Amino acid sequence: MNRSTAARLGAAAVTGGLLAAARPPADLGWLACVAFVPLFVAWRDRGARATAGYAFVAAVVYYALLMSWSWYFGTIAIVPLVAVLATYWAVAGAVIGWLRTRGVANPFLVAAVWVLAEATVARVPFGGFSWGEVGYAFHNIELGRALASDGGVELVSFFAIALNGFLADAVVNAWHRRGAGRALWLRAGAGLTVVAVVPIVAVAARSAPRPTGTLRVAILQGNDKNRDLTQAEVDDRYLPKSHFALAATVRDHVDLVVFPESSMDADPRTDAYLRTNLVAVAHRTHAWVLANAVADAPAQGSRPAGAKALNLDVLFAPDGSVEGTYAKRHLVPFGEYVPFRGELEGRIGALNQIPRDFEPGDKPGLFEVANHEVATIICFESAFGYQVRPLVHAGAQVIVVSTNNRSYERSANSAQHVAIGQMRAAETGRPVVQAAISGISAIIDANGVEHAHTSLFQRTVLEANVTATTGETPYVRYGEWAIWACALVVAAAGAQAVRRGRRARFIDSIPHTDDQPVSVGGPTAGYERASRRPAPERNLTFDTASETPTSGETA
Numbered sequence: 001m002n003r004s005t006a007a008r009l010g011a012a013a014v015t016g017g018l019l020a021a022a023r024p025p026a027d028l029g030w031l032a033c034v035a036f037v038p039l040f041v042a043w044r045d046r047g048a049r050a051t052a053g054y055a056f057v058a059a060v061v062y063y064a065l066l067m068s069w070s071w072y073f074g075t076i077a078i079v080p081l082v083a084v085l086a087t088y089w090a091v092a093g094a095v096i097g098w099l100r101t102r103g104v105a106n107p108f109l110v111a112a113v114w115v116l117a118e119a120t121v122a123r124v125p126f127g128g129f130s131w132g133e134v135g136y137a138f139h140n141i142e143l144g145r146a147l148a149s150d151g152g153v154e155l156v157s158f159f160a161i162a163l164n165g166f167l168a169d170a171v172v173n174a175w176h177r178r179g180a181g182r183a184l185w186l187r188a189g190a191g192l193t194v195v196a197v198v199p200i201v202a203v204a205a206r207s208a209p210r211p212t213g214t215l216r217v218a219i220l221q222g223n224d225k226n227r228d229l230t231q232a233e234v235d236d237r238y239l240p241k242s243h244f245a246l247a248a249t250v251r252d253h254v255d256l257v258v259f260p261e262s263s264m265d266a267d268p269r270t271d272a273y274l275r276t277n278l279v280a281v282a283h284r285t286h287a288w289v290l291a292n293a294v295a296d297a298p299a300q301g302s303r304p305a306g307a308k309a310l311n312l313d314v315l316f317a318p319d320g321s322v323e324g325t326y327a328k329r330h331l332v333p334f335g336e337y338v339p340f341r342g343e344l345e346g347r348i349g350a351l352n353q354i355p356r357d358f359e360p361g362d363k364p365g366l367f368e369v370a371n372h373e374v375a376t377i378i379c380f381e382s383a384f385g386y387q388v389r390p391l392v393h394a395g396a397q398v399i400v401v402s403t404n405n406r407s408y409e410r411s412a413n414s415a416q417h418v419a420i421g422q423m424r425a426a427e428t429g430r431p432v433v434q435a436a437i438s439g440i441s442a443i444i445d446a447n448g449v450e451h452a453h454t455s456l457f458q459r460t461v462l463e464a465n466v467t468a469t470t471g472e473t474p475y476v477r478y479g480e481w482a483i484w485a486c487a488l489v490v491a492a493a494g495a496q497a498v499r500r501g502r503r504a505r506f507i508d509s510i511p512h513t514d515d516q517p518v519s520v521g522g523p524t525a526g527y528e529r530a531s532r533r534p535a536p537e538r539n540l541t542f543d544t545a546s547e548t549p550t551s552g553e554t555a
Contacts, residue, residue: 008046011038012054016061022137023066024415029144032137032160033167040110040168048097055093059086066132069411076350077334085121085132092117095490102497102504107165107191109493111158112486118157119483122384126333130383131416134160139419143199145426145448146206149473151482152385153423158482159195166191209429209446209469212397215372216254217466218287220246222263223406223438224459239437240264240274246461247281254463255370257281257289260437261311261379261404264293268314269322279320288323288369289316290376292402297359308359311336313376313402315367327361328378330387335380364391372397372468375430379403382434383420385427385475392428392476397468399424399432406438410456414440422448429473431466 001009018035021028039058043051063082070078092113099105099113114134122130135156138144147156169188222243229238243263250257259278268274268291282289292313296306311328331337337357338344345351365376375396381387382401391399401421405414418440425432426448434442442453443464452464 008042008054009057011042012057013061015039015058016063017065019058019062019134019137020065023412024419025412027140027415027419029137029139029141032134033163036161036164037168037171040165041171043093043097044168044172046097047101048094051097051100052090052094056086056090059089063132066416069408069413072407072409072411074350076348081129085129088117088121099493099497102500104493104497104500107162107169109489110165111161112489112493114161115154115158115483115486116490119154119480119486122386126339127330128384130385131420133157136416136419136423139422139426139448142203145423146202147199148423148426148448149206149429149475150202152389152427152475152480154480154486155482156423158486159199162191163195166195207471209473210471212468212470213372215256215370215374215398215466215468216252217433217443217464218247218250218254218257218285219433219435219441219454219462220257220259220263221436221439221441221454221458221460221462222246222260224457225406226409226438226457234265237265237273240277242459244277244281246459247285249461250285250463252463254285254287256374256400257285257287258400258402258433258435259289259291260435260441261292261402262294262406263437264291266293267295267312268293268316269295269325278316282316282318282320286318288318288367290314290400290402291316292378308357310361311358311378313365313378315369315376324367326363326365326367326376326378328358328381329361329364330381330384331358331360332380364394366391366394366396369398374398374400376400376402379405382417382424382432385424386480388424389428389476389479392430393472396430397470398466399428399430401432401434403434404437414456418442418444418450418453422450427473427475429471429476430469433466 015035015038018031018038020026022031022035039054043054046054060082063085064078067078067081070081095113096110099109118130118133122128122133133153135144135148135153138156138160144156147159166188169184170192173184173188220243222245223239224242225233240263243259247257264271264274266274268278274291274293278289278291281287290313292311295310295312297308297310299305311331313326315323315325317323328336333339334351335354338351338354341351341357367374367376373395375388375391375398377388377391377399379402382403388399403417405417408414414436417436418434421432421434421442422444425444425446429446431446432442432444434440434444436454439454439456439458441462443451443462443466445451445467446469452462454460454462
């Protein structure tokens with residue numbers, strides 16, 4: 001490996017580190033505005049294969065740091081996950097590099113390719129994994145939240161990547177002054193102006209959600225054990241007892257009491273101890289009570305009852321009756337079910353920790369609570385905007401996220417989850433109530449601003465007034481338009497690249513002599529040939545190792 005390649009790989013790794021620092025625990029969101037600059041400068045004159053390689057390195061560093069909490073499940077968990085996620089970045093890099101070698105390059109195009117990569121990883125395979133989307137870094141930045149309300153977190157990612165691209169162009173132009181033409185400076189300046197002005201306009205034009213009333217909510221955070229429970233604690237029913245003791249301390253009038261994910265150790269509809277106590281809480285507080293537990297899935301065909309499980313929210317009305325249930329629909333692969341279980345069982349010992357698969361629910365969790373429509377989602381589901389949006393479109397005025405992040409101990413996982421909840425609130429214009437069994441529980445308003453939160457493994461009750469809202473943000477109304485717009489941009493760029501490739505082959509096929517240059521009308525982008533050599537490009541930079549002229553396109 002020569003020194004130039006090593007430097008480029010180092011720059012790619014820096015991008016991964018900076019982007020991870022933009023997310024919790026460091027949570028320096030502004031770093032996402034510059035994190036990609038080292039990567040974009042490093043791949044500025046490389047082909048598709050090299051560009052893919054640098055993107056892969058950046059992604060490995062990013063995801064290994066971002067999801068370091070996966071180490072709690074061993075190497076078998078984090079290594080394949082990081083490798084698969086990094087492959088998406090590599091494919092995006094390969095596409096960008098291929099387009100650039102055909103003279104099709106622009107920071108907005110790079111951003112469009114990146115958005116498509118993020119949209120794909122959020123859906124494929126097994127329902128996707130969207131934890132690493134760049135836009136989440138802006139959860140505490142008003143400009144980012146305003147963009148999210150317009151086009152989802154993907155639109156935030158688009159502007160962040162485009163900003164990095166134009167900054168990278170400016171860096172290269174400044175570095176190689178002799179090769180930087182006035183037109184390139186104008187392009188970089190115009191691009192930076194656009195990516196700065198549009199978010200400001202989004203903030204100014206953002207309409208406030210319409211309040212429809214107030215819900216008084218009590219979140220019971222009852223697991224203060226930063227470890228697995230002992231068998232004696234399980235037998236003594238520590239978790240439900242701890243939560244019922246907290247419920248007894250709720251004295252003020254409340255509308256909704258939330259027992260978080262896994263707070264009940266059996267089906268609260270059929271377990272006499274759980275149902276009696278939950279009904280008592282509802283009667284005493286005159287409130288709706290939401291409780292979560294693992295329940296046996298009903299029999300289906302030849303499958304007996306209990307062969308599969310349900311991650312189930314059960315809602316009790318103030319009179320103690322069961323108002324409704326919601327079974328988690330977006331299950332965690334290799335966490336709540338094992339894809340290809342028949343082929344993998346016996347080969348991977350860690351799968352013994354998942355003795356039976358969960359069954360996904362078949363209906364949304366949307367309930368009327370104190371005259372307000374409340375949506376309930378469970379844990380991992382809040383990371384998918386395209387799944388939360390339909391609930392709001394159907395009338396939800398408040399979103400309740402019930403979660404159990406205890407297995408991730410004191411890592412950044414819980415803080416990252418709350419940050420994701422902030423972006424869901426901003427996208428939909430709905431308050432988010434994040435109820436975690438061991439923390440972090442939080443109250444987030446309809447603009448995505450966090451107003452109250454608990455600490456990890458703090459046994460406590462979080463009570464707050466939550467302002468329910470109505471109305472539709474552009475994202476709720478128009479959906480994933482930003483992704484479709486990016487798809488159209490990339491398709492048009494691909495078509496242009498194919499045409500240029502055909503033009504280049506046509507030029508090469510024309511007989512000529514050394515003193516007869518051959519060219520085709522329009523931008524040559526390196527495809528004009530004289531004396532069997534490409535015409536020199538107007539914008540030249542220099543490879544620091546070889547001091548040979550190279551293309552000035554960075555993004």
